[in-house]
Amino acid sequence: MRVLALPAEARALILDFDGTLYSNPGYAAFQEEVLVGRLARELGEEAAATRARLARMRAEREAAGLGKTSLGRLFAELGVSIQTSALWREQLIEPGRWLGPDGRLDEALARLEARYALALVTNNPRSVGAKGLEALGVARRFRALVGLDDTMESKPAPEPFLLAARLLGVPAISCVSVGDRLEVDLAPALGLGMGAILVEGVEDLYGLPGFLEAGPAPSSPREARRGGGMRP
Numbered sequence: 001m002r003v004l005a006l007p008a009e010a011r012a013l014i015l016d017f018d019g020t021l022y023s024n025p026g027y028a029a030f031q032e033e034v035l036v037g038r039l040a041r042e043l044g045e046e047a048a049a050t051r052a053r054l055a056r057m058r059a060e061r062e063a064a065g066l067g068k069t070s071l072g073r074l075f076a077e078l079g080v081s082i083q084t085s086a087l088w089r090e091q092l093i094e095p096g097r098w099l100g101p102d103g104r105l106d107e108a109l110a111r112l113e114a115r116y117a118l119a120l121v122t123n124n125p126r127s128v129g130a131k132g133l134e135a136l137g138v139a140r141r142f143r144a145l146v147g148l149d150d151t152m153e154s155k156p157a158p159e160p161f162l163l164a165a166r167l168l169g170v171p172a173i174s175c176v177s178v179g180d181r182l183e184v185d186l187a188p189a190l191g192l193g194m195g196a197i198l199v200e201g202v203e204d205l206y207g208l209p210g211f212l213e214a215g216p217a218p219s220s221p222r223e224a225r226r227g228g229g230m231r232p
């Protein structure tokens with residue numbers, strides 16, 4: 001876990017889903033593979049050719065100093081609309097096949113929920129995000145959910161973050177984005193004045209309540225004292 005920035009008074013956490021609320025490299029790889037396969041069919045080529053094409057595009061973007069980007073953006077560059085991307089994802093991705101209830105995560109989110117409003121922001125469609133939260137058994141912890149089809153923009157665009165803040169009724173500067181991809185989850189949040197915490201997977205989420213309760217969230221002396229006094 002790496003804290004890149006924390007607001008003086010954090011009031012909301014905007015959490016990423018894949019690679020943040022669960023650690024399952026098989027599921028992450030499956031999602032990419034099935035979408036690349038679908039794109040290959042659309043382009044009328046072998047999946048290997050599409051995979052090579054996407055790798056080339058990613059390498060070109062990185063060489064141009066544009067950083068990493070989301071799969072959705074690469075698809076858009078190849079002429080696949082966000083609407084079509086969202087539809088494919090809804091048809092092909094079934095989180096319940098890969099994920100099950102995570103009691104430790106629920107416990108951690110319950111502790112976070114006591115101090116922060118929680119929102120999920122995912123580059124999957126809203127329905128896939130909702131199914132994912134249900135599969136993990138943590139849906140009730142979230143006050144807002146923003147999916148790809150809510151703004152028709154995928155992270156690292158700022159729109160999904162701004163919508164999440166608005167739905168929670170919390171100004172952007174009092175939000176903290178928590179995610180596993182610097183360029184996709186955190187750079188845009190920092191650009192909006194939000195805090196940002198990089199995680200390597202769900203293990204970091206288990207430790208997040210203890211980490212934030214230990215001090216860094218309430219950063220002014222007054223807040224620190226108040227926070228300290230509330231701890232049992």
Ligand SMILES: [Mg+2]
Pocket residue numbers: 016017018019020179180181
């Ligand atoms: Mg992620």
